[in-house]
Amino acid sequence: MISVIVPCFNEEEAIPLFYQEMEKIREQMEETFEYLFINDGSKDRTLEVLRNLASQDEAVQYLSFSRNFGKEAALYAGLKEASGDLVTVMDVDLQDPPEMLIEMKAMLEINADLDCVGTRRVTRDGEPPIRSFFATLFYKVMNKISQVEVVDGARDFRLMRRHMVDGILEVSEYNRFSKGIFAWVGFETEYLPYENVERVAGETSWSFWKLLSYSIEGIINFSEVPLNIASYLGFLTFLLSLLMMVVIVIKTLVFGDPTIGWPSTICIILFLGGLQLMTIGILGKYVSKVFLETKKRPIYLVKEKSKKKVD
CATH class of the missing domain: 1.10.287 (Helix Hairpins)
Incomplete structure (x- = not known):
């Protein structure tokens, strides 16, 4: 079974579109899917949409937080609840192309020593130039001063075997930076490159200043x-x-x-x-x-x- 972890914050428009695309992939893969939607204190109709979806499909499960705890908390909650042999983390806005799951699963089947298949963006088309510049600068600085290597353009979107997920859950610290944790736990990982895809609906909650603060948190968490x-x-x-x-x-x-x-x-x-x-x-x-x-x-x-x- 594949557990699909999907953090959501004010994503009432994107959830139905994401579910439709994922159902197409599930039919192609002929795998048992478990959807784990994490409602991170949304203020719109996200929870109502998830309730309706869960009532229609027994494969859909959801958690709803008491308030907004942030994406890192949502990721941890999803990993903790996941019961699949394989676990993937995806953005609900379809910026993580669902069709890549087919190739990611095939790579794990071919190479038994491979623990994880990650994804990385090789282009940032559609992003403001200043945001792209600082994102590239962050990865350069992070890899220079940190003991772990964070791949430039690496996404949270990855397909992991169960033992890697268990290893990540062992890192139960309050101050979380998932990209760094994924690298810190080790395990054999290969990355699939892809070009940037713009979100299908809604607006991102990640402003420039939030991303800057998140980057500083990552540096503090993984470097002295x-x-x-x-x-x-x-x-x-x-x-x-x-x-x-x-x-x-x-x-x-x-x-x-x-x-x-x-x-x-x-x-x-x-x-x-x-x-x-x-x-x-x-x-x-x-x-x-x-x-x-x-x-x-x-x-x-x-x-x-x-x-x-x-x-």
């Missing part, structure tokens, strides 16, 4: 380099201050001209103050992660859940 940068900047500033003190003393002894100047003093104070605030901010991000983990709060809360049919 920002902490090292803060330490290096502090040390270099200390050396620079020593050098400036020597210059001032020599200038005073040789020329008898003590350094004066209110503007230069203010500039130095502002520079050092800004540097201190930046390093404190970096430290604060890591401390906040520790703070959230030690609270042991649940990753998500379920308000409503479909009833599984009993054969």
Whole structure:
């Protein structure tokens, strides 16, 4: 059986279209499908659409969160509920081409040592240029400073064997960055390239600033380099201050001209103050992660859940 995990946030228009396309693929593959829709605190008719769909097809299951916990929580909830031998994660807006599942399944059948078949976008046609630029920059920076390699353009859309899913569930941390977790757990993975596909309905909830914040979270979760940068900047500033003190003393002894100047003093104070605030901010991000983990709060809360049919 293949478990299909589908996070949803205000996707009442896209869900029927996604289901229709997936049913076509299910007929071609002749596999038993299990749909797991995760309603992540939607404000539109998403939950109503899922209820109707579940009443019509026993293969459709859904979870509805008590509020919006984010896509990472929805992914974790779906993986936790999935019972299939193979598990896939897909976007409901059809930006993850369903027909690729056929080739992904075939690759797993041919290569018994392969644990996962992922997908990666090789083009970003249709995206704003600045968004594409920062996305490419993120992958370059992430792979330079992190211990795990995140493939450029890699999507959450992937087909995984059960033992890989179990490994991912072992990583039950509160601060989640799935792309990094998929890479961290290891397992043999191959990627299928494809060109960007625009969403079929609705509007994306991922603004530029949300994506930027998500990228920063990913870097913080999988790298200690920002902490090292803060330490290096502090040390270099200390050396620079020593050098400036020597210059001032020599200038005073040789020329008898003590350094004066209110503007230069203010500039130095502002520079050092800004540097201190930046390093404190970096430290604060890591401390906040520790703070959230030690609270042991649940990753998500379920308000409503479909009833599984009993054969």
